[in-house]
Amino acid sequence: MSRLEFLMNMRSCLDKGGLPKNEMDEALRYYEEIFLDAGPEKEDETAAGLGDPEDIAREILIENGLHPDGTPEFQMEDVKNPAQGSQNDQQYDKRYNYNYSENNGQKQRNDNLLKLVLILVTSPIWIPCAAALLGIMVAVAAVIFALFVALAAIGFGLTVGGIAGLFSVPPIGICLLGCGLIGLGLFGLIAVPMLKICFRAAASIINGIVTVIRKIFRIGEAKANG
Amino acid sequence: MGFPVSAGLLDSMVLSVVEREDTYGYEITQYLRRAVDVSESTLYPVLRRLQKNELLETYDKEYMGRNRRYYRVTDKGMNALEDYRHQWTEHKIKVDSILMNEGEKL
Known part of the structure:
Protein backbone atom coordinates (compact mmCIF):
# COMPACT_ATOMS: atom_id res chain seq x y z
CA MET A 1 0.00 0.00 0.00
CA SER A 2 1.33 3.41 -0.91
CA ARG A 3 1.57 6.36 1.47
CA LEU A 4 -1.29 8.10 -0.31
CA GLU A 5 -3.56 5.05 -0.18
CA PHE A 6 -2.81 4.54 3.48
CA LEU A 7 -3.54 8.15 4.42
CA MET A 8 -6.69 8.29 2.29
CA ASN A 9 -8.04 5.15 3.95
CA MET A 10 -7.29 6.53 7.36
CA ARG A 11 -8.80 9.88 6.52
CA SER A 12 -12.09 8.48 5.24
CA CYS A 13 -12.38 6.26 8.31
CA LEU A 14 -11.69 9.15 10.70
CA ASP A 15 -14.05 11.38 8.77
CA LYS A 16 -16.80 8.79 8.98
CA GLY A 17 -16.28 8.50 12.71
CA GLY A 18 -16.75 12.26 13.10
CA LEU A 19 -13.28 13.09 14.45
CA PRO A 20 -12.79 16.85 14.92
CA LYS A 21 -10.68 18.48 12.23
CA ASN A 22 -7.72 19.42 14.41
CA GLU A 23 -7.39 15.86 15.75
CA MET A 24 -7.63 14.51 12.21
CA ASP A 25 -4.93 16.89 10.96
CA GLU A 26 -2.67 15.92 13.86
CA ALA A 27 -3.06 12.20 13.19
CA LEU A 28 -2.66 12.44 9.41
CA ARG A 29 0.36 14.68 9.77
CA TYR A 30 2.00 12.26 12.20
CA TYR A 31 1.52 9.31 9.87
CA GLU A 32 2.55 11.25 6.80
CA GLU A 33 5.79 12.23 8.52
CA ILE A 34 6.44 8.62 9.47
CA PHE A 35 6.26 7.70 5.77
CA LEU A 36 8.48 10.61 4.75
CA ASP A 37 11.08 9.91 7.43
CA ALA A 38 11.13 6.18 6.70
CA GLY A 39 11.99 7.01 3.08
CA PRO A 40 9.93 7.24 -0.10
CA GLU A 41 11.35 3.96 -1.43
CA LYS A 42 10.04 2.05 1.59
CA GLU A 43 6.39 3.07 1.48
CA ASP A 44 5.03 -0.48 1.16
CA GLU A 45 7.25 -1.73 3.94
CA THR A 46 6.31 1.18 6.21
CA ALA A 47 2.60 0.66 5.58
CA ALA A 48 2.96 -3.03 6.41
CA GLY A 49 4.77 -2.15 9.64
CA LEU A 50 2.10 0.31 10.68
CA GLY A 51 -0.77 -2.11 10.18
CA ASP A 52 -4.27 -1.64 8.81
CA PRO A 53 -5.08 2.09 8.47
CA GLU A 54 -8.70 1.40 9.36
CA ASP A 55 -7.68 -0.29 12.61
CA ILE A 56 -5.42 2.66 13.41
CA ALA A 57 -8.26 5.09 12.67
CA ARG A 58 -10.58 3.08 14.89
CA GLU A 59 -8.12 3.25 17.78
CA ILE A 60 -7.79 7.01 17.34
CA LEU A 61 -11.58 7.39 17.38
CA ILE A 62 -11.83 5.32 20.55
CA GLU A 63 -9.06 7.39 22.17
CA ASN A 64 -11.15 10.45 21.38
CA GLY A 65 -14.28 8.93 22.87
CA LEU A 66 -16.05 8.38 19.55
CA HIS A 67 -17.91 5.37 18.25
CA PRO A 68 -15.55 3.78 15.70
CA ASP A 69 -18.15 2.53 13.24
CA GLY A 70 -20.19 5.69 13.21
CA THR A 71 -23.83 6.34 13.95
CA PRO A 72 -26.53 4.75 11.76
CA GLU A 73 -26.72 7.95 9.70
CA PHE A 74 -23.11 7.50 8.72
CA GLN A 75 -23.70 3.90 7.78
CA MET A 76 -26.39 5.00 5.37
CA GLU A 77 -23.78 7.23 3.80
CA ASP A 78 -21.60 4.17 3.24
CA VAL A 79 -24.11 2.92 0.72
CA LYS A 80 -24.08 6.21 -1.13
CA ASN A 81 -20.36 6.77 -1.18
CA PRO A 82 -19.09 3.97 -3.45
CA ALA A 83 -20.98 5.38 -6.42
CA GLN A 84 -19.56 8.82 -5.78
CA GLY A 85 -16.07 7.40 -5.43
CA SER A 86 -16.11 5.53 -8.72
CA GLN A 87 -17.45 8.52 -10.57
CA ASN A 88 -14.73 10.69 -9.13
CA ASP A 89 -12.08 8.17 -10.07
CA GLN A 90 -12.96 8.38 -13.72
CA GLN A 91 -11.77 11.97 -13.69
CA TYR A 92 -14.82 13.54 -15.23
CA ASP A 93 -14.17 16.90 -16.75
CA LYS A 94 -15.73 19.99 -15.27
CA ARG A 95 -18.87 19.77 -17.39
CA TYR A 96 -19.69 16.29 -16.13
CA ASN A 97 -18.70 17.12 -12.63
CA TYR A 98 -21.18 19.92 -12.70
CA ASN A 99 -23.96 17.58 -13.87
CA TYR A 100 -22.97 15.02 -11.36
CA SER A 101 -23.13 17.36 -8.42
CA GLU A 102 -26.49 18.65 -9.58
CA ASN A 103 -27.86 15.10 -9.76
CA ASN A 104 -26.55 14.55 -6.32
CA GLY A 105 -28.44 17.59 -5.08
CA GLN A 106 -31.60 16.24 -6.73
CA LYS A 107 -31.15 12.95 -5.01
CA GLN A 108 -30.64 14.67 -1.68
CA ARG A 109 -33.90 16.58 -2.18
CA ASN A 110 -35.75 13.36 -3.02
CA ASP A 111 -34.28 11.76 0.07
CA ASN A 112 -35.50 14.63 2.17
CA LEU A 113 -38.96 14.41 0.62
CA LEU A 114 -39.10 10.70 1.37
CA LYS A 115 -38.04 11.34 4.94
CA LEU A 116 -40.67 14.05 5.32
CA VAL A 117 -43.38 11.65 4.09
CA LEU A 118 -42.12 8.98 6.46
CA ILE A 119 -42.21 11.41 9.36
CA LEU A 120 -45.76 12.45 8.48
CA VAL A 121 -46.95 8.85 8.09
CA THR A 122 -45.51 7.81 11.44
CA SER A 123 -46.83 10.91 13.19
CA PRO A 124 -49.65 9.05 15.05
CA ILE A 125 -46.88 7.15 16.86
CA TRP A 126 -44.37 9.85 17.65
CA ILE A 127 -46.63 12.85 18.30
CA PRO A 128 -48.22 11.27 21.42
CA CYS A 129 -44.77 10.12 22.58
CA ALA A 130 -43.31 13.59 22.12
CA ALA A 131 -46.34 15.15 23.81
CA ALA A 132 -46.05 12.79 26.76
CA LEU A 133 -42.34 13.57 27.07
CA LEU A 134 -43.00 17.28 26.88
CA GLY A 135 -45.74 16.90 29.52
CA ILE A 136 -43.37 15.11 31.87
CA MET A 137 -40.70 17.77 31.41
CA VAL A 138 -43.18 20.58 32.06
CA ALA A 139 -44.46 18.74 35.16
CA VAL A 140 -40.94 18.30 36.53
CA ALA A 141 -40.18 21.97 35.90
CA ALA A 142 -43.45 22.97 37.61
CA VAL A 143 -42.67 20.83 40.68
CA ILE A 144 -39.19 22.32 40.99
CA PHE A 145 -40.62 25.81 40.59
CA ALA A 146 -43.35 25.12 43.17
CA LEU A 147 -40.79 23.85 45.67
CA PHE A 148 -38.81 27.04 45.29
CA VAL A 149 -41.85 29.22 45.73
CA ALA A 150 -42.87 27.22 48.81
CA LEU A 151 -39.37 27.49 50.30
CA ALA A 152 -39.31 31.24 49.71
CA ALA A 153 -42.83 31.65 51.10
CA ILE A 154 -42.10 29.64 54.24
CA GLY A 155 -38.85 31.51 54.82
CA PHE A 156 -40.48 34.87 54.26
CA GLY A 157 -43.58 34.01 56.32
CA LEU A 158 -41.61 32.71 59.29
CA THR A 159 -39.29 35.72 59.22
CA VAL A 160 -42.17 38.19 59.22
CA GLY A 161 -44.06 36.12 61.82
CA GLY A 162 -40.91 35.94 63.95
CA ILE A 163 -40.40 39.70 63.88
CA ALA A 164 -44.05 40.18 64.89
CA GLY A 165 -43.69 37.52 67.61
CA LEU A 166 -40.60 39.23 69.04
CA PHE A 167 -42.89 41.85 70.57
CA SER A 168 -45.52 39.47 72.01
CA VAL A 169 -43.67 36.22 73.00
CA PRO A 170 -39.95 36.92 72.48
CA PRO A 171 -38.56 33.29 72.75
CA ILE A 172 -41.03 31.92 70.22
CA GLY A 173 -40.51 35.00 68.06
CA ILE A 174 -36.73 34.48 68.01
CA CYS A 175 -37.22 30.80 67.21
CA LEU A 176 -39.57 31.57 64.31
CA LEU A 177 -37.28 34.31 63.05
CA GLY A 178 -34.30 31.90 63.09
CA CYS A 179 -36.21 29.23 61.15
CA GLY A 180 -37.41 31.84 58.67
CA LEU A 181 -33.90 33.10 58.03
CA ILE A 182 -32.62 29.54 57.56
CA GLY A 183 -35.39 29.02 54.99
CA LEU A 184 -34.51 32.21 53.14
CA GLY A 185 -30.82 31.34 53.26
CA LEU A 186 -31.44 27.89 51.80
CA PHE A 187 -33.56 29.45 49.09
CA GLY A 188 -30.79 31.87 48.22
CA LEU A 189 -28.14 29.12 48.22
CA ILE A 190 -30.09 26.65 46.08
CA ALA A 191 -32.22 28.85 43.86
CA VAL A 192 -29.55 30.60 41.78
CA PRO A 193 -27.50 27.51 40.78
CA MET A 194 -30.68 25.49 40.22
CA LEU A 195 -32.09 28.16 37.94
CA LYS A 196 -28.82 28.16 36.00
CA ILE A 197 -28.93 24.38 35.66
CA CYS A 198 -32.55 24.54 34.49
CA PHE A 199 -31.70 27.10 31.82
CA ARG A 200 -28.73 25.08 30.65
CA ALA A 201 -30.79 21.88 30.53
CA ALA A 202 -33.48 23.61 28.51
CA ALA A 203 -30.88 24.99 26.10
CA SER A 204 -29.23 21.60 25.58
CA ILE A 205 -32.61 19.91 25.03
CA ILE A 206 -33.43 22.45 22.31
CA ASN A 207 -29.96 22.00 20.82
CA GLY A 208 -30.44 18.24 20.83
CA ILE A 209 -33.71 18.52 18.97
CA VAL A 210 -32.14 20.80 16.37
CA THR A 211 -29.22 18.38 15.93
CA VAL A 212 -31.55 15.42 15.43
CA ILE A 213 -33.55 17.32 12.82
CA ARG A 214 -30.33 18.39 11.10
CA LYS A 215 -29.04 14.82 11.05
CA ILE A 216 -32.28 13.49 9.60
CA PHE A 217 -32.25 16.00 6.76
CA ARG A 218 -28.46 16.30 6.56
CA ILE A 219 -28.58 20.07 6.44
CA GLY A 220 -25.12 21.43 5.76
CA GLU A 221 -23.56 18.03 5.28
CA ALA A 222 -23.10 18.37 1.54
CA LYS A 223 -20.98 21.43 2.23
CA ALA A 224 -18.84 19.56 4.74
CA ASN A 225 -18.24 16.69 2.34
CA GLY A 226 -17.49 18.87 -0.68
CA MET B 1 10.38 -9.57 24.42
CA GLY B 2 8.36 -11.73 26.76
CA PHE B 3 7.32 -8.92 29.08
CA PRO B 4 4.52 -6.60 28.01
CA VAL B 5 5.16 -2.88 28.36
CA SER B 6 2.58 -0.96 30.35
CA ALA B 7 1.24 2.42 29.28
CA GLY B 8 2.97 4.16 32.17
CA LEU B 9 6.31 2.62 31.31
CA LEU B 10 5.91 3.61 27.65
CA ASP B 11 5.04 7.18 28.65
CA SER B 12 8.13 7.44 30.82
CA MET B 13 10.41 5.91 28.18
CA VAL B 14 9.16 8.35 25.55
CA LEU B 15 9.72 11.27 27.91
CA SER B 16 13.23 10.01 28.56
CA VAL B 17 14.03 9.68 24.85
CA VAL B 18 12.84 13.21 24.15
CA GLU B 19 14.71 14.52 27.19
CA ARG B 20 18.05 13.43 25.63
CA GLU B 21 17.40 15.77 22.73
CA ASP B 22 14.36 17.15 20.92
CA THR B 23 13.33 14.62 18.33
CA TYR B 24 10.56 13.51 15.94
CA GLY B 25 8.07 10.65 15.80
CA TYR B 26 9.95 8.28 13.52
CA GLU B 27 13.20 8.60 15.47
CA ILE B 28 11.49 8.09 18.84
CA THR B 29 10.12 4.76 17.65
CA GLN B 30 13.44 3.69 16.18
CA TYR B 31 15.18 4.48 19.45
CA LEU B 32 12.59 2.67 21.61
CA ARG B 33 12.91 -0.41 19.41
CA ARG B 34 16.31 -1.06 20.98
CA ALA B 35 14.44 -2.11 24.10
CA VAL B 36 10.81 -2.85 23.29
CA ASP B 37 8.76 -4.04 20.36
CA VAL B 38 6.67 -0.99 19.46
CA SER B 39 5.39 0.43 16.20
CA GLU B 40 4.72 4.02 15.19
CA SER B 41 1.01 3.27 15.55
CA THR B 42 1.49 2.25 19.19
CA LEU B 43 3.34 5.46 19.80
CA GLU B 57 5.13 20.17 23.39
CA THR B 58 5.78 20.33 19.66
CA TYR B 59 7.39 22.73 17.27
CA ASP B 60 8.10 22.61 13.53
CA LYS B 61 11.57 22.71 12.06
CA GLU B 62 12.44 22.71 8.41
CA TYR B 63 14.01 19.59 7.05
CA MET B 64 14.59 18.85 3.36
CA GLY B 65 12.05 21.37 2.20
CA ARG B 66 9.29 20.31 4.55
CA ASN B 67 8.35 20.96 8.14
CA ARG B 68 9.15 18.21 10.55
CA ARG B 69 7.36 18.08 13.90
CA TYR B 70 9.74 17.95 16.84
CA TYR B 71 8.86 17.08 20.40
CA ARG B 72 10.26 18.81 23.47
CA VAL B 73 9.80 17.95 27.17
CA THR B 74 8.06 20.69 29.17
CA ASP B 75 8.91 21.62 32.76
CA LYS B 76 5.90 19.64 33.87
CA GLY B 77 7.21 16.74 31.79
CA MET B 78 10.62 16.98 33.47
CA ASN B 79 8.97 16.67 36.88
CA ALA B 80 6.90 13.74 35.70
CA LEU B 81 10.02 12.05 34.33
CA GLU B 82 11.86 12.46 37.63
CA ASP B 83 8.85 10.94 39.34
CA TYR B 84 8.71 8.05 36.88
CA ARG B 85 12.43 7.33 37.34
CA HIS B 86 12.03 7.27 41.08
CA GLN B 87 9.07 4.90 40.86
CA TRP B 88 10.92 2.68 38.40
CA THR B 89 13.93 2.33 40.71
CA GLU B 90 11.68 1.28 43.56
CA HIS B 91 9.78 -1.11 41.31
CA LYS B 92 12.99 -2.65 39.99
CA ILE B 93 14.38 -3.26 43.48
CA LYS B 94 11.15 -4.96 44.57
CA VAL B 95 10.94 -7.14 41.46
CA ASP B 96 14.64 -8.06 41.70
CA SER B 97 14.21 -9.01 45.33
CA ILE B 98 11.88 -11.74 44.17
CA LEU B 99 13.03 -12.59 40.66
CA MET B 100 16.78 -12.55 41.38
CA ASN B 101 16.37 -13.78 44.95
CA GLU B 102 17.91 -10.60 46.24
CA GLY B 103 15.50 -10.51 49.17
CA GLU B 104 18.23 -11.17 51.73
CA LYS B 105 20.12 -8.07 50.71
CA LEU B 106 17.22 -5.75 51.50
Whole structure:
Protein backbone atom coordinates (compact mmCIF):
# COMPACT_ATOMS: atom_id res chain seq x y z
CA MET A 1 0.00 0.00 0.00
CA SER A 2 1.33 3.41 -0.91
CA ARG A 3 1.57 6.36 1.47
CA LEU A 4 -1.29 8.10 -0.31
CA GLU A 5 -3.56 5.05 -0.18
CA PHE A 6 -2.81 4.54 3.48
CA LEU A 7 -3.54 8.15 4.42
CA MET A 8 -6.69 8.29 2.29
CA ASN A 9 -8.04 5.15 3.95
CA MET A 10 -7.29 6.53 7.36
CA ARG A 11 -8.80 9.88 6.52
CA SER A 12 -12.09 8.48 5.24
CA CYS A 13 -12.38 6.26 8.31
CA LEU A 14 -11.69 9.15 10.70
CA ASP A 15 -14.05 11.38 8.77
CA LYS A 16 -16.80 8.79 8.98
CA GLY A 17 -16.28 8.50 12.71
CA GLY A 18 -16.75 12.26 13.10
CA LEU A 19 -13.28 13.09 14.45
CA PRO A 20 -12.79 16.85 14.92
CA LYS A 21 -10.68 18.48 12.23
CA ASN A 22 -7.72 19.42 14.41
CA GLU A 23 -7.39 15.86 15.75
CA MET A 24 -7.63 14.51 12.21
CA ASP A 25 -4.93 16.89 10.96
CA GLU A 26 -2.67 15.92 13.86
CA ALA A 27 -3.06 12.20 13.19
CA LEU A 28 -2.66 12.44 9.41
CA ARG A 29 0.36 14.68 9.77
CA TYR A 30 2.00 12.26 12.20
CA TYR A 31 1.52 9.31 9.87
CA GLU A 32 2.55 11.25 6.80
CA GLU A 33 5.79 12.23 8.52
CA ILE A 34 6.44 8.62 9.47
CA PHE A 35 6.26 7.70 5.77
CA LEU A 36 8.48 10.61 4.75
CA ASP A 37 11.08 9.91 7.43
CA ALA A 38 11.13 6.18 6.70
CA GLY A 39 11.99 7.01 3.08
CA PRO A 40 9.93 7.24 -0.10
CA GLU A 41 11.35 3.96 -1.43
CA LYS A 42 10.04 2.05 1.59
CA GLU A 43 6.39 3.07 1.48
CA ASP A 44 5.03 -0.48 1.16
CA GLU A 45 7.25 -1.73 3.94
CA THR A 46 6.31 1.18 6.21
CA ALA A 47 2.60 0.66 5.58
CA ALA A 48 2.96 -3.03 6.41
CA GLY A 49 4.77 -2.15 9.64
CA LEU A 50 2.10 0.31 10.68
CA GLY A 51 -0.77 -2.11 10.18
CA ASP A 52 -4.27 -1.64 8.81
CA PRO A 53 -5.08 2.09 8.47
CA GLU A 54 -8.70 1.40 9.36
CA ASP A 55 -7.68 -0.29 12.61
CA ILE A 56 -5.42 2.66 13.41
CA ALA A 57 -8.26 5.09 12.67
CA ARG A 58 -10.58 3.08 14.89
CA GLU A 59 -8.12 3.25 17.78
CA ILE A 60 -7.79 7.01 17.34
CA LEU A 61 -11.58 7.39 17.38
CA ILE A 62 -11.83 5.32 20.55
CA GLU A 63 -9.06 7.39 22.17
CA ASN A 64 -11.15 10.45 21.38
CA GLY A 65 -14.28 8.93 22.87
CA LEU A 66 -16.05 8.38 19.55
CA HIS A 67 -17.91 5.37 18.25
CA PRO A 68 -15.55 3.78 15.70
CA ASP A 69 -18.15 2.53 13.24
CA GLY A 70 -20.19 5.69 13.21
CA THR A 71 -23.83 6.34 13.95
CA PRO A 72 -26.53 4.75 11.76
CA GLU A 73 -26.72 7.95 9.70
CA PHE A 74 -23.11 7.50 8.72
CA GLN A 75 -23.70 3.90 7.78
CA MET A 76 -26.39 5.00 5.37
CA GLU A 77 -23.78 7.23 3.80
CA ASP A 78 -21.60 4.17 3.24
CA VAL A 79 -24.11 2.92 0.72
CA LYS A 80 -24.08 6.21 -1.13
CA ASN A 81 -20.36 6.77 -1.18
CA PRO A 82 -19.09 3.97 -3.45
CA ALA A 83 -20.98 5.38 -6.42
CA GLN A 84 -19.56 8.82 -5.78
CA GLY A 85 -16.07 7.40 -5.43
CA SER A 86 -16.11 5.53 -8.72
CA GLN A 87 -17.45 8.52 -10.57
CA ASN A 88 -14.73 10.69 -9.13
CA ASP A 89 -12.08 8.17 -10.07
CA GLN A 90 -12.96 8.38 -13.72
CA GLN A 91 -11.77 11.97 -13.69
CA TYR A 92 -14.82 13.54 -15.23
CA ASP A 93 -14.17 16.90 -16.75
CA LYS A 94 -15.73 19.99 -15.27
CA ARG A 95 -18.87 19.77 -17.39
CA TYR A 96 -19.69 16.29 -16.13
CA ASN A 97 -18.70 17.12 -12.63
CA TYR A 98 -21.18 19.92 -12.70
CA ASN A 99 -23.96 17.58 -13.87
CA TYR A 100 -22.97 15.02 -11.36
CA SER A 101 -23.13 17.36 -8.42
CA GLU A 102 -26.49 18.65 -9.58
CA ASN A 103 -27.86 15.10 -9.76
CA ASN A 104 -26.55 14.55 -6.32
CA GLY A 105 -28.44 17.59 -5.08
CA GLN A 106 -31.60 16.24 -6.73
CA LYS A 107 -31.15 12.95 -5.01
CA GLN A 108 -30.64 14.67 -1.68
CA ARG A 109 -33.90 16.58 -2.18
CA ASN A 110 -35.75 13.36 -3.02
CA ASP A 111 -34.28 11.76 0.07
CA ASN A 112 -35.50 14.63 2.17
CA LEU A 113 -38.96 14.41 0.62
CA LEU A 114 -39.10 10.70 1.37
CA LYS A 115 -38.04 11.34 4.94
CA LEU A 116 -40.67 14.05 5.32
CA VAL A 117 -43.38 11.65 4.09
CA LEU A 118 -42.12 8.98 6.46
CA ILE A 119 -42.21 11.41 9.36
CA LEU A 120 -45.76 12.45 8.48
CA VAL A 121 -46.95 8.85 8.09
CA THR A 122 -45.51 7.81 11.44
CA SER A 123 -46.83 10.91 13.19
CA PRO A 124 -49.65 9.05 15.05
CA ILE A 125 -46.88 7.15 16.86
CA TRP A 126 -44.37 9.85 17.65
CA ILE A 127 -46.63 12.85 18.30
CA PRO A 128 -48.22 11.27 21.42
CA CYS A 129 -44.77 10.12 22.58
CA ALA A 130 -43.31 13.59 22.12
CA ALA A 131 -46.34 15.15 23.81
CA ALA A 132 -46.05 12.79 26.76
CA LEU A 133 -42.34 13.57 27.07
CA LEU A 134 -43.00 17.28 26.88
CA GLY A 135 -45.74 16.90 29.52
CA ILE A 136 -43.37 15.11 31.87
CA MET A 137 -40.70 17.77 31.41
CA VAL A 138 -43.18 20.58 32.06
CA ALA A 139 -44.46 18.74 35.16
CA VAL A 140 -40.94 18.30 36.53
CA ALA A 141 -40.18 21.97 35.90
CA ALA A 142 -43.45 22.97 37.61
CA VAL A 143 -42.67 20.83 40.68
CA ILE A 144 -39.19 22.32 40.99
CA PHE A 145 -40.62 25.81 40.59
CA ALA A 146 -43.35 25.12 43.17
CA LEU A 147 -40.79 23.85 45.67
CA PHE A 148 -38.81 27.04 45.29
CA VAL A 149 -41.85 29.22 45.73
CA ALA A 150 -42.87 27.22 48.81
CA LEU A 151 -39.37 27.49 50.30
CA ALA A 152 -39.31 31.24 49.71
CA ALA A 153 -42.83 31.65 51.10
CA ILE A 154 -42.10 29.64 54.24
CA GLY A 155 -38.85 31.51 54.82
CA PHE A 156 -40.48 34.87 54.26
CA GLY A 157 -43.58 34.01 56.32
CA LEU A 158 -41.61 32.71 59.29
CA THR A 159 -39.29 35.72 59.22
CA VAL A 160 -42.17 38.19 59.22
CA GLY A 161 -44.06 36.12 61.82
CA GLY A 162 -40.91 35.94 63.95
CA ILE A 163 -40.40 39.70 63.88
CA ALA A 164 -44.05 40.18 64.89
CA GLY A 165 -43.69 37.52 67.61
CA LEU A 166 -40.60 39.23 69.04
CA PHE A 167 -42.89 41.85 70.57
CA SER A 168 -45.52 39.47 72.01
CA VAL A 169 -43.67 36.22 73.00
CA PRO A 170 -39.95 36.92 72.48
CA PRO A 171 -38.56 33.29 72.75
CA ILE A 172 -41.03 31.92 70.22
CA GLY A 173 -40.51 35.00 68.06
CA ILE A 174 -36.73 34.48 68.01
CA CYS A 175 -37.22 30.80 67.21
CA LEU A 176 -39.57 31.57 64.31
CA LEU A 177 -37.28 34.31 63.05
CA GLY A 178 -34.30 31.90 63.09
CA CYS A 179 -36.21 29.23 61.15
CA GLY A 180 -37.41 31.84 58.67
CA LEU A 181 -33.90 33.10 58.03
CA ILE A 182 -32.62 29.54 57.56
CA GLY A 183 -35.39 29.02 54.99
CA LEU A 184 -34.51 32.21 53.14
CA GLY A 185 -30.82 31.34 53.26
CA LEU A 186 -31.44 27.89 51.80
CA PHE A 187 -33.56 29.45 49.09
CA GLY A 188 -30.79 31.87 48.22
CA LEU A 189 -28.14 29.12 48.22
CA ILE A 190 -30.09 26.65 46.08
CA ALA A 191 -32.22 28.85 43.86
CA VAL A 192 -29.55 30.60 41.78
CA PRO A 193 -27.50 27.51 40.78
CA MET A 194 -30.68 25.49 40.22
CA LEU A 195 -32.09 28.16 37.94
CA LYS A 196 -28.82 28.16 36.00
CA ILE A 197 -28.93 24.38 35.66
CA CYS A 198 -32.55 24.54 34.49
CA PHE A 199 -31.70 27.10 31.82
CA ARG A 200 -28.73 25.08 30.65
CA ALA A 201 -30.79 21.88 30.53
CA ALA A 202 -33.48 23.61 28.51
CA ALA A 203 -30.88 24.99 26.10
CA SER A 204 -29.23 21.60 25.58
CA ILE A 205 -32.61 19.91 25.03
CA ILE A 206 -33.43 22.45 22.31
CA ASN A 207 -29.96 22.00 20.82
CA GLY A 208 -30.44 18.24 20.83
CA ILE A 209 -33.71 18.52 18.97
CA VAL A 210 -32.14 20.80 16.37
CA THR A 211 -29.22 18.38 15.93
CA VAL A 212 -31.55 15.42 15.43
CA ILE A 213 -33.55 17.32 12.82
CA ARG A 214 -30.33 18.39 11.10
CA LYS A 215 -29.04 14.82 11.05
CA ILE A 216 -32.28 13.49 9.60
CA PHE A 217 -32.25 16.00 6.76
CA ARG A 218 -28.46 16.30 6.56
CA ILE A 219 -28.58 20.07 6.44
CA GLY A 220 -25.12 21.43 5.76
CA GLU A 221 -23.56 18.03 5.28
CA ALA A 222 -23.10 18.37 1.54
CA LYS A 223 -20.98 21.43 2.23
CA ALA A 224 -18.84 19.56 4.74
CA ASN A 225 -18.24 16.69 2.34
CA GLY A 226 -17.49 18.87 -0.68
CA MET B 1 10.38 -9.57 24.42
CA GLY B 2 8.36 -11.73 26.76
CA PHE B 3 7.32 -8.92 29.08
CA PRO B 4 4.52 -6.60 28.01
CA VAL B 5 5.16 -2.88 28.36
CA SER B 6 2.58 -0.96 30.35
CA ALA B 7 1.24 2.42 29.28
CA GLY B 8 2.97 4.16 32.17
CA LEU B 9 6.31 2.62 31.31
CA LEU B 10 5.91 3.61 27.65
CA ASP B 11 5.04 7.18 28.65
CA SER B 12 8.13 7.44 30.82
CA MET B 13 10.41 5.91 28.18
CA VAL B 14 9.16 8.35 25.55
CA LEU B 15 9.72 11.27 27.91
CA SER B 16 13.23 10.01 28.56
CA VAL B 17 14.03 9.68 24.85
CA VAL B 18 12.84 13.21 24.15
CA GLU B 19 14.71 14.52 27.19
CA ARG B 20 18.05 13.43 25.63
CA GLU B 21 17.40 15.77 22.73
CA ASP B 22 14.36 17.15 20.92
CA THR B 23 13.33 14.62 18.33
CA TYR B 24 10.56 13.51 15.94
CA GLY B 25 8.07 10.65 15.80
CA TYR B 26 9.95 8.28 13.52
CA GLU B 27 13.20 8.60 15.47
CA ILE B 28 11.49 8.09 18.84
CA THR B 29 10.12 4.76 17.65
CA GLN B 30 13.44 3.69 16.18
CA TYR B 31 15.18 4.48 19.45
CA LEU B 32 12.59 2.67 21.61
CA ARG B 33 12.91 -0.41 19.41
CA ARG B 34 16.31 -1.06 20.98
CA ALA B 35 14.44 -2.11 24.10
CA VAL B 36 10.81 -2.85 23.29
CA ASP B 37 8.76 -4.04 20.36
CA VAL B 38 6.67 -0.99 19.46
CA SER B 39 5.39 0.43 16.20
CA GLU B 40 4.72 4.02 15.19
CA SER B 41 1.01 3.27 15.55
CA THR B 42 1.49 2.25 19.19
CA LEU B 43 3.34 5.46 19.80
CA TYR B 44 0.87 7.92 18.31
CA PRO B 45 -1.68 7.76 21.16
CA VAL B 46 1.18 7.93 23.66
CA LEU B 47 2.59 11.10 22.12
CA ARG B 48 -0.86 12.62 21.81
CA ARG B 49 -1.64 11.85 25.45
CA LEU B 50 1.66 13.33 26.65
CA GLN B 51 0.93 16.43 24.58
CA LYS B 52 -2.59 16.79 25.96
CA ASN B 53 -1.28 16.43 29.50
CA GLU B 54 1.31 19.12 28.68
CA LEU B 55 4.26 16.87 29.39
CA LEU B 56 5.45 17.26 25.78
CA GLU B 57 5.13 20.17 23.39
CA THR B 58 5.78 20.33 19.66
CA TYR B 59 7.39 22.73 17.27
CA ASP B 60 8.10 22.61 13.53
CA LYS B 61 11.57 22.71 12.06
CA GLU B 62 12.44 22.71 8.41
CA TYR B 63 14.01 19.59 7.05
CA MET B 64 14.59 18.85 3.36
CA GLY B 65 12.05 21.37 2.20
CA ARG B 66 9.29 20.31 4.55
CA ASN B 67 8.35 20.96 8.14
CA ARG B 68 9.15 18.21 10.55
CA ARG B 69 7.36 18.08 13.90
CA TYR B 70 9.74 17.95 16.84
CA TYR B 71 8.86 17.08 20.40
CA ARG B 72 10.26 18.81 23.47
CA VAL B 73 9.80 17.95 27.17
CA THR B 74 8.06 20.69 29.17
CA ASP B 75 8.91 21.62 32.76
CA LYS B 76 5.90 19.64 33.87
CA GLY B 77 7.21 16.74 31.79
CA MET B 78 10.62 16.98 33.47
CA ASN B 79 8.97 16.67 36.88
CA ALA B 80 6.90 13.74 35.70
CA LEU B 81 10.02 12.05 34.33
CA GLU B 82 11.86 12.46 37.63
CA ASP B 83 8.85 10.94 39.34
CA TYR B 84 8.71 8.05 36.88
CA ARG B 85 12.43 7.33 37.34
CA HIS B 86 12.03 7.27 41.08
CA GLN B 87 9.07 4.90 40.86
CA TRP B 88 10.92 2.68 38.40
CA THR B 89 13.93 2.33 40.71
CA GLU B 90 11.68 1.28 43.56
CA HIS B 91 9.78 -1.11 41.31
CA LYS B 92 12.99 -2.65 39.99
CA ILE B 93 14.38 -3.26 43.48
CA LYS B 94 11.15 -4.96 44.57
CA VAL B 95 10.94 -7.14 41.46
CA ASP B 96 14.64 -8.06 41.70
CA SER B 97 14.21 -9.01 45.33
CA ILE B 98 11.88 -11.74 44.17
CA LEU B 99 13.03 -12.59 40.66
CA MET B 100 16.78 -12.55 41.38
CA ASN B 101 16.37 -13.78 44.95
CA GLU B 102 17.91 -10.60 46.24
CA GLY B 103 15.50 -10.51 49.17
CA GLU B 104 18.23 -11.17 51.73
CA LYS B 105 20.12 -8.07 50.71
CA LEU B 106 17.22 -5.75 51.50
